[in-house]
Amino acid sequence: MPRSHLMDHERFLREFRTPEHVVEPETGAVRAAAGDVTDVADTGTETVSAYLNKRLREIGVGHVMAIPGDYISEWVESLDGESSAGLKRVHPNNEMLATYAADGYGRAVGDSVGCVAVTYGVGALNAVQAVAGAYVENVPLVIVNGTPSPAQFNSQRDQGVLWHHMFDGSYTDLRVLQEVTARAVRIDNPAYAPELIDAALATCVTESRPVYIEIANGMEGYQCQAVSRRQGLKPSPVPQSARSLEEAVDAVVEVLKSSQRLVILGGIELSRYSLQDKLVALAKRLQAPYVSSLLGKSALSEFREDIRFSGVYNGRNSQANVQKLISDADVVLQLGVLETDFNFSGVATADFDPNTAPGLPLAGQIDVRQGAVKINTAANPAQTGELYWGDVSLDAFLGALAEAIDEHFGGKPPGAPYPGLDSGTPWEIPAPGEYPGNDQVTWDSFKSYLQHHYLSQFQESNQPVLLADTGLTFYALNNLKVPEGGYIAQLSWGAIGYTVGANYGVKLAHDAVSHGSGRRVVSVCGDGAFAESVNALGTIAQLGLDSIVFVMANGVFAIEQFLIDADAYCNDAPPPQFAALADVPQTAIWDWAKLAEGFGGVGYTVTTNAELAEVLGKLEEPPTHAATGKPTFTLVAVHNKRKDLPSNTRWKMHCGNG
Structure with missing residues (x-):
């Protein structure tokens, strides 16, 4: 490699940080790029970072799920300083899980908006799948991406220097993310920053969908018009004929x-x-x-x-x-x-x-x-x-x-009051006594024990928020009795493992927006889904959250078998074999209790209904991490019957005794 392409420290600062001094375009005078924050009242300006932070806080962002990267580092550093506007930085494990957490934050409470910060290429493109899910399901979410500067794009074009995390020099991230967001903007001139930021964030809260803000490297410390000189942000009125x-x-x-x-x-x-x-x-x-x-x-x-x-x-x-x-x-x-x-x-x-x-x-x-x-x-x-x-x-x-x-x-239609349910209640869940204690847990017995031995002990105001993962989980649990905002599931996008990543985002939003509601967050997922997001447990523990994660560890992607051939669940002998692709082999050898302990939590494994009841009785008081003294999560691996479907999905089986 030619020596001229090697980057010394001075060049690194030039390419990846806001310059200490800039030349005024009109006069040619040299001034400091990032003025002291005390100058804002006199000059009517503030840094692009400070402007963005204030606007994010204004629309309902309280926490930023931030993944490290040199392109985004300068803005993320602003979250730890005086210009944070009260935003708190969270350090997730990867971009997909960070976006799930931000998605959960945006769903959890009516006034909350999620936010995730990533770096160019390897970061942003890793988040795309989760961003798309937020778009499909109308979740308010802001993606902030740190990107190469115009000078870096020019050097790739003119000198053939392919900067790390770049694809081909044609603003790939912007082109990709604009396909899965309601508005995508790029800030590479501080003069445009307020208008572009405001347009993106107003779109987010108006359409309740993700938006994308791309900050060119080094723009964060430049001055722009101050928030105090501009109108407040709020949902824009929708034109109505x-x-x-x-x-x-x-x-x-x-x-x-x-x-x-x-x-x-x-x-x-x-x-x-x-x-x-x-x-x-x-x-x-x-x-x-x-x-x-x-x-x-x-x-x-x-x-x-x-x-x-x-x-x-x-x-x-x-x-x-x-x-x-x-x-x-x-x-x-x-x-x-x-x-x-x-x-x-x-x-x-x-x-x-x-x-x-x-x-x-x-x-x-x-x-x-x-x-x-x-x-x-x-x-x-x-x-x-x-x-x-x-x-x-x-x-x-x-x-x-x-x-x-x-x-x-005169206040009610001629047919009112209209007939309702002809029998029963909206929550027809058999009592635990219907399921013998020595029997292995099934989908139906799990729901019964969860409702009657755990959820029913809470009042409406403090009942845990239930996150039902994609698959048989959200079908099986569809008639649990829940408060407003008490049930979250991806019923359209359907990414397995979503609920483990979203768990701490939901919890943080409730604590931030509801001023410490104390409401716990419970994720229920299959073992195949859990395997996609297992390392989110580390973030939950690090944050000191008392979340609960139930894993239905039956060793099979049950929803996939349900879709491929539901008759595999029939009781006929011999039954059809499960499709090979439906197996989840890795979880069969996991030690669930040690896995939970390794991530900083407490773990249990249950197989029978009686064992499940015993563990549910231990959930009232959250465990404490020995080293931090903070609350931590509880992981419950439920070895439910492999050959079992929730009763409300058995209509798809065509066997005589299904």
């Missing part, structure tokens, strides 16, 4: 005039856009049973008595009484529901069989999403086909429909 809103509401009012069995189906957008109060006001007027989609579970507290919560609808995975409520409905009013194959929003069965009629359960359907209203032909009284408006805000619609009910019906 008054005519479309009026037409859509009038059309729904016509449907309500004749509906006799109305059901409200609520979805995740109600949480993402903080519309719970408007939903409650509307539900009280409609006096109709309210069910949630699985992705929308816990948008409202299931403990509330002022609305008629009637369960979670998850297609054929739902309780029988909830399925009947939906199939008997003449109109289902869907509000903020994302229609996904995992979510089974109510318009399709859980599994499509091309040899049979689809058996759609909905007669009349009104689907209101952020930005659109659709009324299907069956719900259209004029029977003139589907009605659609593509420019109606969900927020505006909820308020306008409530007002229209007051105006047209």
